[in-house]
Amino acid sequence: MKEPTSKRTIVYIDGQNLFNAAKEAFGYPFPNYNIHDLAETLCNNHGWSLSAVHFYTGIPDPSIDPARHHFWVAKLAVMGTRGVRTFSRPLRYSNQLVALPDGKMTTTLVGREKGIDIRLALDVVRGTLDKQYDVALIFSQDQDLSEVADEIRSIARKQKRWIKLACAFPFSPTPRNKRGINSTDWIKIDRTTYDACIDPNDYRRKKESAETAKKSRPPRNTSRKRKGAE
Numbered sequence: 765m766k767e768p769t770s771k772r773t774i775v776y777i778d779g780q781n782l783f784n785a786a787k788e789a790f791g792y793p794f795p796n797y798n799i800h801d802l803a804e805t806l807c808n809n810h811g812w813s814l815s816a817v818h819f820y821t822g823i824p825d826p827s828i829d830p831a832r833h834h835f836w837v838a839k840l841a842v843m844g845t846r847g848v849r850t851f852s853r854p855l856r857y858s859n860q861l862v863a864l865p866d867g868k869m870t871t872t873l874v875g876r877e878k879g880i881d882i883r884l885a886l887d888v889v890r891g892t893l894d895k896q897y898d899v900a901l902i903f904s905q906d907q908d909l910s911e912v913a914d915e916i917r918s919i920a921r922k923q924k925r926w927i928k929l930a931c932a933f934p935f936s937p938t939p940r941n942k943r944g945i946n947s948t949d950w951i952k953i954d955r956t957t958y959d960a961c962i963d964p965n966d967y968r969r970k971k972e973s974a975e976t977a978k979k980s981r982p983p984r985n986t987s988r989k990r991k992g993a994e
Contacts, residue, residue: 779821789934822877910946
């Protein structure tokens, strides 16, 4: 199977997986990535030709979490204007039992994504069957997708063509999970690369944005400085 000179690449992003990885690796409290710039940067770094960007995420219920719902609706709308194909589904909620600091138990409403990873996996497989790409770049560390990688290689052998599967994820010394998807090439995103692709727009509501900035600001030193002290 001959390796193509120009490698058509489709990028598939699990939005929540990427956010949680960036939060653990770099400490960012909300999804501040410009996904198209990040996809384009990684493709350029590897000499691949970016064909399309697909983005997948769950969206909170507006009656339960209006701030995060507003954030994602606004961010996805802007992604669409930049040529990113977005797929979203409402979060599914259930009551979950949790322990309080004093040892007492209580229930809280927890939202979970349903069907996002399946939709991403189906699109990756469809792209192989339709010969849409030579490289599939997946932004995720979900090991369930290792089965997709095995299936794609099987399809590629039957089609008698060259295909590369890669996964990208934020990386630093701090995350517990330092592994990419099995059976794929791992691309570790360092902080310099990530920071160069931060979205300058802040889609949070103004009050929420100001509160987050205040929390992240270093404490002010109110003590009187002694003569000669730095």
